[in-house]
Amino acid sequence: MVTDSPIIIALDYPSLDAALCMADQLDPARCRVKVGKELFTRSGPAVLEALHGRGFEVFLDLKFHDIPNTVASAVQAAAEQGLWMVNVHASGGRQMMEAAVQRLEQHRLTTHLIAVTVLTSMQATDLADVGISAPLAEHVERLAQLAKQSGMHGVVCSAQESARIKALCGDSFLKVTPGIRPSFSVANDQQRIMTPSQAMQAGSTHLVIGRPVTQSEDPMLALQAIEAELGVG
Numbered sequence: 001m002v003t004d005s006p007i008i009i010a011l012d013y014p015s016l017d018a019a020l021c022m023a024d025q026l027d028p029a030r031c032r033v034k035v036g037k038e039l040f041t042r043s044g045p046a047v048l049e050a051l052h053g054r055g056f057e058v059f060l061d062l063k064f065h066d067i068p069n070t071v072a073s074a075v076q077a078a079a080e081q082g083l084w085m086v087n088v089h090a091s092g093g094r095q096m097m098e099a100a101v102q103r104l105e106q107h108r109l110t111t112h113l114i115a116v117t118v119l120t121s122m123q124a125t126d127l128a129d130v131g132i133s134a135p136l137a138e139h140v141e142r143l144a145q146l147a148k149q150s151g152m153h154g155v156v157c158s159a160q161e162s163a164r165i166k167a168l169c170g171d172s173f174l175k176v177t178p179g180i181r182p183s184f185s186v187a188n189d190q191q192r193i194m195t196p197s198q199a200m201q202a203g204s205t206h207l208v209i210g211r212p213v214t215q216s217e218d219p220m221l222a223l224q225a226i227e228a229e230l231g232v233g
């Protein structure tokens with residue numbers, strides 16, 4: 001099923017059953033879902049089949065980062081499972097991203113391929129710790145431009161960087177933003193956050209939302225509040 005909602009619910013659960021229990025409360029006409037490292041490591045491709053069977057478009061968030069041939073093959077393997085979106089780390093570099101893009105093109109696979117810039121849990125001091133002295137926003141922009149030049153369809157960034165990336169890379173370049181925190185929720189380990197409406201106003205094309213919904217006492221009420229804030233659903 002295809003949806004025009006910008007909302008992607010992060011199914012960060014320790015088992016297939018727990019993830020499907022949440023998915024069964026969601027409507028694939030009103031959101032997409034994301035499968036990350038914990039759930040995929042525990043349940044493997046079975047979770048993708050189960051979510052596709054329920055009509056969801058699925059973002060597999062494994063953030064591949066390896067030599068070009070390995071990443072290209074992993075991206076191909078993911079895309080062949082009918083995913084809506086898959087990602088790599090932009091810091092893997094131009095050759096790695098180009099190899100992944102070319103592999104999808106060679107096999108006429110239409111999965112959206114995006115690149116993680118700087119994790120939304122990081123701040124400037126974390127970049128300094130790994131030897132990057134450029135201002136954080138500048139580093140995100142640099143990686144976004146590299147991703148665009150390499151043929152990627154978009155980036156993962158924080159919504160705080162969406163406006164600038166939109167100006168640099170264009171409207172159609174995807175800005176997929178985790179670190180979304182409605183006013184009723186806490187930041188947890190996220191550092192660069194914005195509310196859903198602020199993120200959309202800043203130019204985010206998609207909002208990744210996990211704990212504010214999945215850890216809520218009433219997940220459907222939390223999701224409805226977000227939809228109301230955005231005027232969707």
Ligand SMILES: O=c1ccn([C@@H]2O[C@H](COP(=O)(O)O)[C@@H](O)[C@H]2O)c(=O)[nH]1
Pocket residue numbers: 010012036061116118119120121156157178179180188190208209210211212
């Ligand atoms: O920079 C990034 C990249 C990925 N994520 C993932 O998004 C969700 C966010 O979940 P919340 O519970 O809403 O914080 C999670 O699956 C992360 O692995 C990110 O947060 N930041």
